[in-house]
Amino acid sequence: xxxxxxxxxxxxxxxxxxxxxxxxxxxxxxxxxxxxxxxxxxxxxxxxxxxxxxxxxxxxxxxxxxxxxxxxxxxxxxxxxxxxxxxxxxxxxxxxxxxxxxxxxxxxxxxxxxxxxxxxxxxxxxxxxxxxxxxxxxxxxxxxxxxxxxxxxxxxxxxxxxxxxxxxxxxxxxxxxxxxxxxxxxxxxxxxxxxxxxxxxxxxxxxxxxxxxxxxxxxxxxxxxxxxxxxxxxxxxxxxxxxxxxxxxxxxxxxxxxxxxxxxxxxxxxxxxxxxxxxxxxxxxxxxxxxxxxxxxxxxxxxxxxxxxxxxxxxxxxxxxxxxxxxxxxxxxxxxxxxxxxxxxxxxxxxxxxxxxxxxxxxxxxxxxxxxxxxxxxxxxxxxxxxxxxxxxxxxxxxxxxxxxxxxxxxxxxxxxxxxxxxxxxxxxxxxxxxxx
Numbered sequence: 241x242x243x244x245x246x247x248x249x250x251x252x253x254x255x256x257x258x259x260x261x262x263x264x265x266x267x268x269x270x271x272x273x274x275x276x277x278x279x280x281x282x283x284x285x286x287x288x289x290x291x292x293x294x295x296x297x298x299x300x301x302x303x304x305x306x307x308x309x310x311x312x313x314x315x316x317x318x319x320x321x322x323x324x325x326x327x328x329x330x331x332x333x334x335x336x337x338x339x340x341x342x343x344x345x346x347x348x349x350x351x352x353x354x355x356x357x358x359x360x361x362x363x364x365x366x367x368x369x370x371x372x373x374x375x376x377x378x379x380x381x382x383x384x385x386x387x388x389x390x391x392x393x394x395x396x397x398x399x400x401x402x403x404x405x406x407x408x409x410x411x412x413x414x415x416x417x418x419x420x421x422x423x424x425x426x427x428x429x430x431x432x433x434x435x436x437x438x439x440x441x442x443x444x445x446x447x448x449x450x451x452x453x454x455x456x457x458x459x460x461x462x463x464x465x466x467x468x469x470x471x472x473x474x475x476x477x478x479x480x481x482x483x484x485x486x487x488x489x490x491x492x493x494x495x496x497x498x499x500x501x502x503x504x505x506x507x508x509x510x511x512x513x514x515x516x517x518x519x520x521x522x523x524x525x526x527x528x529x530x531x532x533x534x535x536x537x538x539x540x541x542x543x544x545x546x547x548x549x550x551x552x553x554x555x556x557x558x559x560x561x562x563x564x565x566x567x568x569x570x571x572x573x574x575x576x577x578x579x580x581x582x583x584x585x586x587x588x589x590x591x592x593x594x595x596x597x598x599x600x601x602x603x604x605x606x607x608x609x610x611x612x613x614x615x616x617x618x619x620x621x622x623x624x625x626x627x628x629x630x631x632x633x634x635x636x637x638x639x640x641x642x643x644x645x646x647x648x649x650x651x652x653x654x655x656x657x658x659x660x661x662x663x664x665x666x667x668x669x670x671x672x673x674x675x676x677x
Contacts, residue, residue: 443499
């Protein structure tokens with residue numbers, strides 16, 4: 241890139257660059273010794289290396305552990321979960337959507353199985369913070385929010401250090417890497433979906449987000465709503481007008497599908513090859529996992545799981561012991577009222593602009609599958625599945641009219657930062673358990 245072009249680019253995106261550097265410095269510092277070494281759950285690294293070696297499954301001889309891998313056994317021509325002792329004919333796969341492995345491919349090509357997924361997670365986390373600011377700046381420019389630059393910077397820093405994003409972005413590990421990358425792709429998807437102004441790009445980033453975190457598939461409702469009702473007029477009048485002039489909206493939805501189709505079709509074919517179904521990413525084939533009994537009895541999603549997920553998301557509180565004095569978190573969850581206190585202000589917004597209902601419907605569509613899911617997210621600090629829709633919740637705050645200088649808002653922000661600072665420092669996940677840190 242010529243020097244003058246670089247200067248122009250840095251001038252146009254200097255806030256994003258500074259946010260990236262600040263977020264990277266803080267996240268890397270809190271990542272501490274993790275930052276310098278691969279995590280204990282580098283599933284995406286192993287998948288990337290397997291592709292580079294010309295195979296679609298994982299060589300069982302190189303598996304670093306047996307935690308959350310899918311094992312497929314063919315019995316009477318049918319693909320079933322491996323039971324008992326592994327057999328030489330069993331095939332092993334990553335039991336998660338595989339797009340993060342695609343992103344890691346060029347780096348794994350250089351470093352092989354030793355690629356450091358933890359530092360990669362930190363870098364991607366810093367990038368997600370910058371992308372969230374870019375989204376907020378775009379919304380302000382388009383007149384969708386009344387926030388100024390400093391407020392948008394503050395909201396981006398709240399995402400970074402005042403939500404569960406903080407502890408997820410410093411860990412590496414397959415579960416948290418996917419959450420962080422999902423936030424980054426969500427920002428790109430939402431930016432191109434506003435008023436459905438770039439449908440092909442929106443579809444492309446939507447497929448990247450979905451193939452990183454499957455619940456993000458349901459955020460597709462945001463683009464559809466924006467395609468149907470992009471104007472400032474009432475939604476009812478816009479929906480009525482579709483009867484006479486439906487082609488522009490249909491064209492945008494078609495272009496969106498066209499943008500999403502290439503990656504979506506490849507992923508569906510890959511899933512059929514691995515698990516026999518286009519929509520199966522591997523959790524029905526988890527090897528020797530504590531959740532298998534529930535999956536066999538109720539399935540991956542069921543109303544039976546709702547109470548415990550609601551408890552993990554909204555009712556779990558820290559525990560205090562006095563002999564010795566100790567504050568502890570529940571590894572099954574922690575109420576969002578502590579990990580994202582700004583949630584309270586979303587329920588009593590001062591303004592309800594055009595994006596109010598599209599954002600709320602997107603949050604609802606994305607949150608419901610997670611609340612009906614067989615797993616609360618254990619082990620975790622807070623209900624980590626909420627990170628899938630946290631960017632939309634912060635966008636709701638951005639358009640909701642509450643001043644960041646309001647004392648109650650400042651208290652909520654401070655509480656969120658304090659609680660998530662605790663999570664970044666105190667949480668001990670799979671890496672620490674394996675390495676006995």
